Amino acid sequence: xxxxxxxxxxxxxxxxxxxxxxxxxxxxxxxxxxxxxxxxxxxxxxxxxxxxxxxxxxxxxxxxxxxxxxxxxxxxxxxxxxxxxxxxxxxxxxxxxxxxxxxxxxxxxxxxxxxxxxxxxxxxxxx
Numbered sequence: 001x002x003x004x005x006x007x008x009x010x011x012x013x014x015x016x017x018x019x020x021x022x023x024x025x026x027x028x029x030x031x032x033x034x035x036x037x038x039x040x041x042x043x044x045x046x047x048x049x050x051x052x053x054x055x056x057x058x059x060x061x062x063x064x065x066x067x068x069x070x071x072x073x074x075x076x077x078x079x080x081x082x083x084x085x086x087x088x089x090x091x092x093x094x095x096x097x098x099x100x101x102x103x104x105x106x107x108x109x110x111x112x113x114x115x116x117x118x119x120x121x122x123x124x125x126x127x
Contacts, residue, residue: 008048015041064092067105073098081123083110097123 015037022034058066063086073080075097080098085091093106095114102118113125 005048005051005053008044012041012045012048035110067094068096070101070103073103079121085109
């Protein structure tokens with residue numbers, strides 16, 4: 001199961017709050033329903049806190065090696081392209097040319113102008 005710890009903690013808080021609301025109402029039936037709900041919430045909270053957090057994120061090496069898949073993109077009245085730039089330093093940009101499917105890697109953020117080295121089409125030029 002994915003996110004078991006987060007689901008248990010969220011469910012336990014909801015059970016504790018609902019049980020507390022029923023207990024505070026001071027009605028006989030509500031107290032007999034609210035107490036088991038609160039106890040169940042406490043058990044789920046302890047269970048959730050005892051689990052190890054296994055975040056299955058990407059390692060820095062995997063992030064550094066990532067590149068978009070190659071492939072041509074359909075023209076929509078002009079040459080299509082895709083630019084992916086990392087958010088953290090060191091900045092790296094990958095540019096996918098839509099007409100030939102070539103992926104080019106550039107150090108730094110998105111360049112001001114770019115011409116595909118494979119098909120020599122100008123993809124963009126900022127003024």
